[in-house]
Amino acid sequence: MTWHISIEVDRASSDSLTKQIQEAIRCRIAEGILHAGTRLPSTRQLASDLGVSRSVAVEAYEQLTAEGYLTCLQGSGTRVADRANGEISTNADPLREAEPAVPVHWDLRTGRANVTNFPRVEWLACYRTVLAAAGRDELDYPKVAGLPLLRDSLAGYLGRVRGVRSSVETVMVTAGFAQGLSLLCEALPRFGIRKLAIEDPGHNNQRRFIEECGMRTVPVPLDGEGVDVDRLAATGARAVLVTPAHQFPTGITMSPARRQALVRWAQDVDGLIIEDDYDGEFWFDQSHRPSSLQELAPDQVIYAGTASKALVPGLRLGWLAVPPHLSALLSKVRSRHDLGSDGITQRAFSELITSGMLDRHLRRVRSRYRSRREAFTQAVELHLPCAGIVGSSAGLHAYLQLPADIEESPLVEAALRRSVLVHGGKRYQFTPGERPPALVVGYSTLPLAGIAESMFAIRDAVDEQRAARGRFATGGPVAHRRAGQRKAVHSRS
Ligand SMILES: Cc1ncc(COP(=O)(O)O)c(C=O)c1O
Known part of the structure; x- marks a missing residue:
């Protein structure tokens, strides 16, 4: 050509x-x-x-x-x-990953929805019910904070599954967490808060988004229990964005002691914690799933949830449960952006929750994602025993810590040459050099065989890198293959 x-x-x-x-x-x-x-x-x-x-x-x-x-x-x-x-x-589009420049066989990037899991039949049934009965509430301009019916269903649902303390007055329906975050970035300066502390490592695109919304960000390091509260206090920030259930990207679940310390910090500085519970529905550990941080301090914590992982991102449905003193202000800020979310979709979502169909759907997809997580764990044990999975068995991605001798960026490039697209941990570090090399692996869209194949390809890339170091002595070439072209994937470790 x-x-x-x-x-x-x-x-x-x-x-x-x-x-x-x-x-x-x-x-x-x-x-x-x-x-x-x-x-x-x-x-x-x-x-x-x-x-x-x-x-x-x-x-x-x-x-x-x-x-x-x-x-x-x-x-x-x-x-x-x-x-x-x-x-x-x-x-x-700061929150979205660009499409890969070259087609790849296995795409292990995080944040990609498995849209095949969308419960079309149930959603259609809810839409039919709603359309048959839709009246002024759904067809006229909706309330900017959301249909009271949905806010009420959400308050009940969130209390039941995540221990969130909220009511129809304190829940706001948003176009995903993205809109909730942008509204908060606009509202917080009214309380003299212009600096938002974020976890380090954290969501790099989210950081850019926050800064484009006009807030300054201050990265605060994590340890094995969650965000370091002493380092947070030293920044002078009065608001922090955290992912306590399943930290993005490390997968760490914030310990009970750290939750208490974080809440105490917020009370001391008269500050706010934004709890991004982006994948709280998916918990695969045998141990009890911790409930929301918001339960401990509803006056200090803004709880944020989304339908992007539980259903699909295309719905653009999310919700905030806010301290009561923030409700009116957020509605005012919102009314300058749009006049609320689509009433019919909101009513259909309420129907999905109250009919029990959402719970049934989540049980189904949780079991599919659990199988993927198990396949991933087994593939790592088989092909990459030198690496370790960090954090809880939860959510749709995992943080794979690599041995210190591995160079992360060359490994990511070598994986791509094998048609495996994966991001390295450095991509999410705001203070370079603080953490060992790692890969952040999204497994929600891969077939089980693809999980094993891609881990094998990464193993091949690790071997190549180690052999290349030895080649200074021997001078021999190291062959590699595309992941999709290989046979007998399980036969080598
Ligand atoms: C850390 C994190 N927070 C929130 C979200 C959800 O954002 P939204 O509800 O705008 O789709 C995602 C989606 O991938 C995410 O990775």
Whole structure:
């Protein structure tokens, strides 16, 4: 296949030909003319199109690759890099992962929904019931905080399954946690809070989102029990965003003692804790699932939940249970953004909860995700016994800590060469160098065989890296294969 690019060089210019090519490509990327993932001509083709020597084209591409504008992967040529468009990208969507630049066999990134689990039949039944009975409440402008009927069902449901203390007055229905977080970022400055402490490691895209919403973020390190409360106190922040049930990304569950200390901190500084309970429905450990942090201090904790993992993200349904003094302010802030969420969907969701269909659905999908989690644990034990899974057996992802001799970024690249897309732990660290190498593995969308295959491919990549270190002595090449092309995956460890 021959690819072309529309650029020109000026032989009369005082700038070198290499510099002109670089500038032309850089400009087109910055202006959004060349999009992320776009394939560029080979250096041979570019040189021939522009009538320059091949070394000029090679030098231009090498420099642009080093600057992060281009990526060059074996077998897929040179492409515009994912993040090359930066701030001015037309798809700038801070909470979403970009699509991979190259098709991959196994995508282990987190935050990807398994949409095949969506309970279509039950949802349709709820919609039918609601449409048959829909009246003014559902068809007219809804209340910005949400339909009282749904807020009431949610308050009952959250009390029952997560120990949340709330009522129809303190629950707000949002378009996912994303909207809840943006409303909070707008409301908190009214209380003199302009700085939000976040867990380190934490959700890198969420950090960007918070900063784009106008709040400053202060990363606070974690230990094995959760966020370090002494370090938090030292930041001077009066609000913190935490994931106590299943920390993102490390999977740690906040200990009872740390919960008490965190609540005491919030009371001392007259502050607020935002509890992001993004995957609290999925707990696979034999031990008792801890209930919400909010239960301990409903005046200090804003509980946030979402339908994105329990159902699907496309519904854009989430909820906040807020301290009573925040309810009116949040509705006021919300009314400047939109006039509330779709009434029919809200009523259908209420029906799903009160009919018991949500509980039945969750029991079903919990058992599917438990099987995936078990398959993942077994695959790690079999293929990567040198690695250790950190945190609780819960949620839809796991944090895989690697031996200290492994170099994380080269391993991620080597996995990609085997058609396995996985993110390294560093991606989520705000203070580099504090933690051992790791991989953050999302297993919710993979078939069981895919979990085993991808762990095998990562093992192959680990072996390659270790052998390459030894190769300085021996000089022999190390072969690798695409994960999808391999046979007898289970026969080697
Ligand atoms: C840490 C974390 N919080 C919250 C969410 C859910 O966000 P939303 O409800 O906006 O889909 C996710 C989704 O992947 C997440 O990873």
